[in-house]
Amino acid sequence: MAQLLTEKEIETQASLLSGWTVADKKLEITRKFQDFIQAIEFVNKLVEPSESAGHHPDIEISYNRVKIQVTTHDAGGLTQKDFDLAAVISQIN
Numbered sequence: 001m002a003q004l005l006t007e008k009e010i011e012t013q014a015s016l017l018s019g020w021t022v023a024d025k026k027l028e029i030t031r032k033f034q035d036f037i038q039a040i041e042f043v044n045k046l047v048e049p050s051e052s053a054g055h056h057p058d059i060e061i062s063y064n065r066v067k068i069q070v071t072t073h074d075a076g077g078l079t080q081k082d083f084d085l086a087a088v089i090s091q092i093n
């Protein structure tokens with residue numbers, strides 16, 4: 001099982017992620033798109049990297065907004081897997 005990160009490690013790594021917040025042991029970002037179709041197109045782009053990583057975000061879609069939360073459920077908090085996936089998601093438009 002992936003190792004939980006320390007508070008210091010979380011703080012350091014979160015500072016490198018633009019637009020993400022840390023709350024309740026999760027990384028979170030909300031992206032806003034032109035419309036529902038573009039929001040769904042973005043969500044579909046999350047499939048491949050998530051499957052490749054074997055690590056999957058929690059996704060909430062509200063019309064043109066997509067809220068993404070990443071945490072390691074198996075470990076009960078934030079691990080390196082979460083920051084790695086968040087960095088990949090940050091590159092997707």
Ligand SMILES: C[C@H](O)[C@H](O)[C@H]1CNC2=NC(N)=NC(=O)C2=N1
Nearest residue numbers: 054055056057071072073074075
């Ligand atoms: C067996 C499978 O690899 C695990 O259940 C994976 C699947 N995807 C996952 N995704 C996330 N975000 N957290 C996990 O703990 C997790 N576990």
